[in-house]
Amino acid sequence: MAGVLTADGVGPEAPVKCGRCPRLVAYRRDNEAKEPSWFNGAVPSFGDPKARLLIVGLAPGRNGANRTGRPFTGDYAGDLLYATLLAYGFARGNYQARSDDGLKLVDCMITNAVRCVPPENKPEPKEIATCRPFFQSRLGHLPRMEIMLALGRIAHDQVLTTLGKRKALFPFAHGARHEIEPGRVLFDSFHCSRYNTNTGRLTPAMFEAVFEDIRRALD
Template identity: 50%
Template sequence: MQSTFSADCRQCPRLANFLDEMKSRYPDYHARPVPAFGDVAPKLLIMGLAPGMHGANRTGRPFTGDFAGILLYRTLYKFGFASHEGSASVNDNLQLMNCRITNAVKCLPPQNKPEPGEIRQCNRYLAAEINDFRKEGGIALLALGAIAHQAGLMALGLKVRDYKFSHGAVHALQGDLTLYDSYHCSRYNTQTRRLTAEMFERVFTEICAGLASDSAIQQDQD
């Protein structure tokens, strides 16, 4: 079974049929599995849930063109991971530095709710991404929401019960890998203030402190 990402994947019939429906309704939409975006050798890998209907499903780039991307890219820019703070189009020349963004599920699911079997089916892609990420020296994973948290642990062969999801949690994993948790930056979470910009930025402050500490250790070893 193929483990590297394929934009032609149709292994989940419900999702494949839904994307066909989207393409019929919106001919100009990407309406296919959405690849990861960002630095090819990042220190930080951000894991979202799945493409949004009128965001990544439309544009073909994670968190681009939807409400959730507003807070994410603004924060990435503020902390030096992005070349500018807006992300409305794949033609906006946005670049990510030391950061890459992917999703636990690569296809748009109906009602934004992937089924457990679809998460498991797509997990081989995430596992391959995390494996490549580690080989390139990546050390920080950020899970946006509980499903992304669980998918990341599944990809690493770790037990969810050993690493409880909560906003702001920091989990030391195998090797030098650290998993950071945040509520998803969805419209619902931000408008209800379950997640505020200040809360989100505190997570990135933790991440940057961890990256700086690792960099200092590497310099001492050189």
């Protein structure tokens, strides 16, 4: 898949003002009217084009990536994710919750299953499917990728559907490791959202344990 476009000529990043999903376009326009200085668009992937690790999130948060234009930047989920990436050598610099903080990812890229912010952080199945060609192309433009980390079930399912794998064979579970095809491993984690951490469903130690396994697998 390395370096290829999808059948309809889609590249790895959606147009900033992508018009494929009417509900998401309407929500974007509403956000543009309320917050015209925000990014308000399809958030591009962020990181190392030669990455061996691809982290797959759900979708941009309204007050986070939709505001800053960088995945997981500007909300609590990013605080936990980027601190963990720095701790395990997948990033360098200082995360300051803005896109111009100079933070660099090392051997790692972050993308989302859906590139535009959905109302209430809940993309509809049709929107997930509509955004899939961009995700498929993103995978094809990472020639050295060995490991994917899915943050949450929607990201997990997007990976499996894109690769044509049966979901029943690779059930989502926090900390799970799936050998989905030769040379390609999928790890699962609960999403690092404020809700999951506030309720104790995901603790920093649980999240770090997943990255311990990933670091060990790559090293």
